[in-house]
Amino acid sequence: MMEKMVFGxxxxxxxxxxxxxxxxxxxxxxxxxxxxxxANSTASYALLLGFTLFAIIVSKVRIGFLIGGLKPVIFxxxxxxxxxxxxxKQGDLLFEFGFIKVYEEGLRQGIYISVRFLVLVLMTSLLTxxxxxxxxxxxxxxxxxxxxxIRFPVHELALMMSISLRFIPTLMDETDKILKAQLxxxxxxxxxxMKERVKAVVPLLVxxxxxxxxxxxxxxxxxxxRGYRGGEGRTRxxxxxxxxxxxxxxxxxxxxxxxxWLLRR
Amino acid sequence: xxxxxxxxxxRFTYTPEETDKPYAVDGVSLDMHQGEWIAVVGHNGSGKSxxxxxxxxxxxPQEGTVSLFGDALTEENLWDKRSQMGMVFQNxxxxxxxxxxxxxxxxxxxxxGIPFEEMTVRVREALAQVKMERFLDHEPQHLSGGQKxxxxxxxxxxxxxxxxxxxxxxxxxxxxGREEVIxxxxxxxxxxxxxVISITHDLEEALLADRIIVMNRGRxxxxxxxxxxxxxxxxxxxxxxxxxxxxxxxxxxxxxxLELEETxxxxxxxESLWTSRSNG
Amino acid sequence: MDITLQRVGYTYAAGxxxxxxxxxxxxxxxxxxxxxAVIGHTGSGKSxxxxxxxxLLKPTEGTVRVGDxxxxxxxxxxxxxxxxxxxxxxxxxxxxQLFEETVLKDVMFGPLNFGIxxxxxxxxxxxxLGLLGLPEGTAEKSPFDLSGGQMxxxxxxxxxxxxxDVxxxxxPTAGLDPSGRREIMDLFHRLxxxxxxxxxxVTHSMEDAARYADxxxxxxxxxxxxxxxPEDVFGDAGRLARWRLEVPRTVAFQRExxxxxxxxxxxxxxxxxxxxxxxxxxxxxxxxAR
Numbered sequence: 001m002m003e004k005m006v007f008g009x010x011x012x013x014x015x016x017x018x019x020x021x022x023x024x025x026x027x028x029x030x031x032x033x034x035x036x037x038x039a040n041s042t043a044s045y046a047l048l049l050g051f052t053l054f055a056i057i058v059s060k061v062r063i064g065f066l067i068g069g070l071k072p073v074i075f076x077x078x079x080x081x082x083x084x085x086x087x088x089k090q091g092d093l094l095f096e097f098g099f100i101k102v103y104e105e106g107l108r109q110g111i112y113i114s115v116r117f118l119v120l121v122l123m124t125s126l127l128t129x130x131x132x133x134x135x136x137x138x139x140x141x142x143x144x145x146x147x148x149x150i151r152f153p154v155h156e157l158a159l160m161m162s163i164s165l166r167f168i169p170t171l172m173d174e175t176d177k178i179l180k181a182q183l184x185x186x187x188x189x190x191x192x193x194m195k196e197r198v199k200a201v202v203p204l205l206v207x208x209x210x211x212x213x214x215x216x217x218x219x220x221x222x223x224x225x226r227g228y229r230g231g232e233g234r235t236r237x238x239x240x241x242x243x244x245x246x247x248x249x250x251x252x253x254x255x256x257x258x259x260x261w262l263l264r265r
Numbered sequence: 266x267x268x269x270x271x272x273x274x275x276r277f278t279y280t281p282e283e284t285d286k287p288y289a290v291d292g293v294s295l296d297m298h299q300g301e302w303i304a305v306v307g308h309n310g311s312g313k314s315x316x317x318x319x320x321x322x323x324x325x326p327q328e329g330t331v332s333l334f335g336d337a338l339t340e341e342n343l344w345d346k347r348s349q350m351g352m353v354f355q356n357x358x359x360x361x362x363x364x365x366x367x368x369x370x371x372x373x374x375x376x377x378g379i380p381f382e383e384m385t386v387r388v389r390e391a392l393a394q395v396k397m398e399r400f401l402d403h404e405p406q407h408l409s410g411g412q413k414x415x416x417x418x419x420x421x422x423x424x425x426x427x428x429x430x431x432x433x434x435x436x437x438x439x440x441x442g443r444e445e446v447i448x449x450x451x452x453x454x455x456x457x458x459x460x461v462i463s464i465t466h467d468l469e470e471a472l473l474a475d476r477i478i479v480m481n482r483g484r485x486x487x488x489x490x491x492x493x494x495x496x497x498x499x500x501x502x503x504x505x506x507x508x509x510x511x512x513x514x515x516x517x518x519x520x521x522x523l524e525l526e527e528t529x530x531x532x533x534x535x536e537s538l539w540t541s542r543s544n545g
Numbered sequence: 546m547d548i549t550l551q552r553v554g555y556t557y558a559a560g561x562x563x564x565x566x567x568x569x570x571x572x573x574x575x576x577x578x579x580x581x582a583v584i585g586h587t588g589s590g591k592s593x594x595x596x597x598x599x600x601l602l603k604p605t606e607g608t609v610r611v612g613d614x615x616x617x618x619x620x621x622x623x624x625x626x627x628x629x630x631x632x633x634x635x636x637x638x639x640x641x642q643l644f645e646e647t648v649l650k651d652v653m654f655g656p657l658n659f660g661i662x663x664x665x666x667x668x669x670x671x672x673x674l675g676l677l678g679l680p681e682g683t684a685e686k687s688p689f690d691l692s693g694g695q696m697x698x699x700x701x702x703x704x705x706x707x708x709x710d711v712x713x714x715x716x717p718t719a720g721l722d723p724s725g726r727r728e729i730m731d732l733f734h735r736l737x738x739x740x741x742x743x744x745x746x747v748t749h750s751m752e753d754a755a756r757y758a759d760x761x762x763x764x765x766x767x768x769x770x771x772x773x774x775p776e777d778v779f780g781d782a783g784r785l786a787r788w789r790l791e792v793p794r795t796v797a798f799q800r801e802x803x804x805x806x807x808x809x810x811x812x813x814x815x816x817x818x819x820x821x822x823x824x825x826x827x828x829x830x831x832x833x834a835r
Contacts, residue, residue, distance in 0.1 A: 134364040162364055169406040170358050174641075180601050181642035184634045185703060186658030190622065203654065206644035210689065218359035225321055225352045226362075226420065227344060227376035235378050237371035237388070308722045309694060355720075409587065437720055439587050439749045466722045505724030510794055517821035523828060531798060538824060539805045542831030 009065075010132045016245060017059035017130045022139030024246040028253055029127045035257050036116055042108070044263040045115045051256055052119045061129050069125035070118075077117045084110035133165045138238050155231030163219070171212065178207045268335070269428055269460055270297040270320060275329035277319060289315040290326070291483035299427070300458045304471040307480030308505035313464045316480065317432045320462070321352050334427065348377050351421020355433040357413035361405040366397060369405075370420045377424065391423035392416075394456075395449050411442025415449055422453075429453075431463040435470060443467065468509050472529065479506070495529050546612040546631065546710045546743060548575040548598060554606030555593055567593040568767045571607070575711075575745060575760070580737050582754035582775070583747045585764030586789040591747050594764060598713050598745065599632035600625040612710075630659045633709030637716045639700035640693065648674065648691070648699050649684040655707040666706065673702040677732065694725050701729075705736070711743040712736070718753075730757065755779050755793040755815040763788060780813045795820040806831070 012018075017025075039045050056066065084106055091104030128136070141158035148154050179189075182203045189200045272295040278288045290312045297303055307313045318324045319331055322343045331338045333346045351373075354360050363369030370388045379387070392398040395415040405413060414434055421429055431450070435443040447470055453459055454473070463470055471477055477494045479487040481504050487494050495501070495512050502508060508516075509529045518525055523541065528534050553571040558564045568590045575581045575598075585591045596602040597609050600616050603625075609616040611628050633655075636642070645651035652670035657663065674684055677698040683691070688699055701717070714733060718726040734757055737744040748754055754761055754775065761778040763771040765788040771778060779785070782792045782800060791797070796813040799820055803810055808827065814820035 132364075134368075163362065166361070166364050166405065169404075173406075177636065178642060180596065181634075181636050181639065183601055184599055184629055184636075185642070185655035186626065186629060186707065187654075188626065188658070203642075203644045207641055210644075211641060215356075215359045218354065218356055219362065221323060222352075222354055222360035223362055223372075225323065225347065225350075226373035227348055227424075228372070229344065229376070233378045234375050235380060235384065237368060237375050237381065237384050239381060308724060310692060441587065468723075505722060507723035510798070513817060514798070514821065514824075517817060518825055521821055521825035523825055531801075535798065535801050535805060538802055538828055542806050542828045 009129065011061065011065055011129050012132075013060055013130065015058060015060040015130070017055065017061075017126065019245060020130075020249055021240050021242055021246045022131050022135040023143055023240060024242075024249050025127050025131055026136070026139045026143060028249060029123055031253060031257075032123055033120060035253075035260055036120060038257070038260040038264065039112075039116070041263055041265040044260050045112055047256070047259050047263060048119050049115055052122050055126060056122065059126055059130050061126065065129055066122060066125055069129070070121060073117065073121050077114050080117065081110040081114045084113055134162055134238075137161045137165070138240060142240060155234075159231075167215070170215070171208070174211055175204070175208060178204055178211075267299045268296060269299050269333065270462075271295065271332045272316075272319070273329050273332075275316075275319060275326045275331065277315060277324060277326045277328075279315075281327060288483050290319065292329075293480075293483075293485050294329075295478065295485075297428075297460065297462070300460055302454060302461045302473065302475045303463070304474035304477045305462065305464045305480060306466055306468075306471050306477060306506060307486075308466065311480040311504075312483040313480045314432055315483075317352070317430055317462070317464045320430060321347060321350055348424060349426055350428045350430065351418075351424060351426040352430040352432060353414065353417045353421055353434040355436055357410045357417065357437065358405070360417050361413055364404065365401070366392070366403050366405075366408070366416050367401045369416055370423050373420055373424050387423045387425075388419075391419040394422055394453065395419045409442060410438045411445040414438065414442065414446050418446070418449060418453075426459070428460045428462070431461065431465070433464055433466070435465065435467055443469075447473070466506070468507055472509060479504070492527075492529060496527055547577050547610070548612075548632075548711065548743075548745075549573075549610040550594075550597065550604075550607065551610070552607035553597060553604045553609060555597070555602060556605045559605060566767060568597075568604075569606075570768050573762050573769050573772055575743065575762075578741060578743055579760045580734075580744045580746070580758050581760040581762060582758035583745065583762045583764060584749075584751065584754050584790060587749075589764040589788075590767040591764050592715065593767075595634070595713055595715055595745075595747050598711070599634055600628040601634075626659075630707060631709055632711040632713060633704040633707050634713040635701055635704050635715065635717050637719050638697075639704070639717070640688075640696035642703070643688040643696060643700055646687060647684065648679075648686055648688050651688050651699060652684075652702045652706050655703055659707060669706050669708070670702065673705050674699070677702050678728075694721060697721070697725075697729070709742070711745065713745045713747070715747045716749065717746075718750075733757075751779070751791060751793040752795070755795070755813075763790070765789075775815055776812055779815065780810070799823065802827070 036048060039048050085102055086100065086106070088106035088109050089101070089103050094102045094104055094107060137158050141154055144154045187200055187203055189197060192200070272293060275290055275293045276288050277290040278286065280286050293316065305313045305316060315324065319326055322338050334349060336342060338346055361369055362372045367388050370391055371384050374384045374387060389398060392401070395418050397412065397415050397419060400408070400412065408416070435446050438446065450461065451473060454461065463474065465471055472491050474491065477489065477491055478485055479494060479501065486504065487497060495508055498508060498512065498516065511531045511534045512527070512529050515525050515528060515534060525537055550571050550573050553568060554566070555568040556564055556566045571594065583591055583594065593602065597604060603616055603618050603620055605618055611632060614624055614628050616625070616628065643651050645654060649667065649670050652673060653666040656666035656669060671684060679695060679698055683695070688696055691699065717733065718729050721729065730753060733744060736742055746753065746758060758775055761773060761775050762769055763778060770788060779792050779796050782797070785792055792813070793815065795815065795817055799814050800810065802824060806827065811823065814823050
């Protein structure tokens with residue numbers, strides 16, 4: 001069931017994009033999101049779309065994975081597109097079908113907003129598809145580093161995130177096992193009234209919690225034995241390295257912003 | 266030889282308020298020398314795992330003292346002592362902290378502030394010792410139980426400890442995983458002279474030790490070399506422990522009227538069967 | 546109740562980039578009333594096979610027949626449940642499935658799900674807790690206050706309480722100490738004899754398979770490679786090695802003895818008692834020069 005989920009999933013690879021420092025990719029995506037709102041002309045939207053396609057090609061990510069990632073939001077895009085088509089009544093009347101009237105401006109706005117959505121979703125998917133969750137965590141830890149000065153527990157948060165990520169597959173496995181054990185004891189989750197179904201979840205949740213707590217306890221002991229006592233005095237094994245690729249990527253981003261600025265109406 | 270661990274008349278209970286409950290560890294003393302290999306055996310609930318936790322300061326005894334590398338263990342020197350020890354637990358999944366094999370091995374090094382350049386060397390060295398160097402970037406969910414335990418051992422070795430404690434490290438593994446782990450600890454013993462305490466109910470593991478300590482109801486029931494301990498036969502089985510295969514077979518054959526010497530070695534047993542066949 | 550698998554195949558996550566074939570061309574028959582052991586290396590498909598026995602998985606190819614019920618990939622939910630009532634599974638670490646406030650309620654969970662009246666379910670639960678050697682008063686305790694070994698017994702009682710015709714055991718002794726292991730295995734053997742229950746043991750332990758089973762199925766690389774009585778399966782060390790399995794210790798020792806004593810390979814000794822009889826006989830008969 002979960003195996004079919006592609007959105008937000010990391011697909012290992014060895015492209016230019018894969019090899020970028022996670023910090024670069026995070027900064028890049030944040031600035032890109034802001035830059036998207038600079039676009040306000042057909043030419044600037046075309047540039048955004050073209051740039052996104054270029055990024056996809058450079059990343060060598062299979063289109064299938066990206067389309068998979070788009071599925072959850074395709075309805076949203078279609079909905080906003082239609083909303084603009086039907087409710088913007090400016091410009092020339094393009095065509096009429098019964099009570100439906102489509103105006104030029106409506107079509108344009110519909111397309112603009114869809115492109116905006118599309119590039120946002122594609123670029124963030126590209127980030128998660130080409131960067132392992134653990135690298136994203138590393139990148140965030142470093143980028144948020146300055147917040148330590150105001151006593152924000154950056155290290156602890158990053159460790160929490162990385163341990164959660166590490167245990168997701170373990171707990172999914174566990175869920176599957178407990179579910180099967182209860183099914184074998186005649187538990188029935190897929191039929192009955194709403195109330196019965198909610199009740200049927202208890203035999204699943206209680207063992208899952210018990211096991212998660214047990215794991216947490218074991219893990220805490222194992223960490224303590226291995227000398228963990230908070231972030232102070234710790235060194236880092238995972239080193240982030242900034243190289244020419246990262247500089248290039250950020251220069252390209254600057255060029256994109258300049259282009260968008262010039263193409264504004 | 267230097268004494269690396271000593272426990273003197275240790276008493277410990279998880280429920281100090283309830284005076285009527287038996288102690289989990291009740292008056293245990295123990296000395297261990299550099300390079301020694303000790304197996305602590307006993308059925309579930311005999312106090313053997315509590316004993317292990319007392320050794321590494323996860324628990325402190327209500328009575329008695331634990332000394333490590335010559336000093337009494339205190340809250341103050343706890344972290345320093347721990348940095349010279351490693352401990353591997355039962356559940357392979359619940360002690361894997363890192364996202365990948367190499368991250369996990371580096372975890373204790375990071376905690377102890379080892380510089381990055383040194384870490385990369387030590388991680389590779391430790392993984393080579395457990396034959397997992399080809400799995401640097403593997404994620405735990407793609408490893409077998411035996412492989413995960415080997416990574417856990419590497420994680421302990423990376424600190425270059427003086428004492429390694431295995432707390433039922435093989436009990437959740439399949440036969441192949443168990444064999445992998447035992448082979449690795451055997452090799453370590455040969456090559457490094459590392460001191461090891463293994464808490465176990467696996468006899469093959471216990472037989473590797475220089476000395477076996479049998480725990481029962483929180484007390485030391487027996488102590489000695491493997492032949493000395495297993496010579497107590499019936500007494501051990503009544504505690505819920507097993508005897509080595511050769512010892513069990515010797516017993517059964519004696520019942521059937523064969524005159525055989527006590528032995529734990531299958532090699533010896535088969536040889537004496539061959540001789541008695543050709544002489545008999 | 547016979548269980549028959551015909552040309553069974555199973556593929557996980559079919560049609561995704563993560564698809565994986567776990568079983569193919571499995572043809573086995575588990576005779577009614579037998580004690581069948583399923584052995585195989587880790588990853589041989591044992592546990593996927595096991596989940597087909599009570600319809601937790603539906604075959605993606607072929608058919609599974611449990612008594613008169615036929616399960617194919619099209620079979621609907623209702624029928625699957627009736628199979629689950631007849632075939633109980635004790636999973637590895639079954640104590641992980643406990644969830645109720647009291648031991649009694651937990652043991653009654655299965656029977657109640659299958660529509661057994663409350664009073665009868667409670668009576669069965671009480672009886673089983675006694676049979677499994679749990680101390681008086683356990684029924685009212687929280688399962689989470691018990692020791693590991695006791696929790697395992699409670700979980701096993703929860704499966705037995707459904708009064709299944711077939712009992713499937715997946716490494717039921719994993720993580721137990723030697724005496725706990727022996728008690729549990731002897732208990733299942735007793736149940737098998739007394740209640741005439743078809744028992745299927747999935748195990749890594751060749752010794753347990755040899756000692757208890759009267760029918761053995763060997764799995765390798767997702768398919769069955771050998772099926773037969775333990776005397777056949779465990780006689781040939783070379784053949785088992787091809788599937789990365791070993792002969793039971795008793796047989797290994799027997800072969801070593803025969804080799805050194807210059808004896809031909811006899812029928813394999815499946816238990817330590819058999820081996821002792823055989824060795825004692827061979828030594829006494831041996832006499833002087835060979």
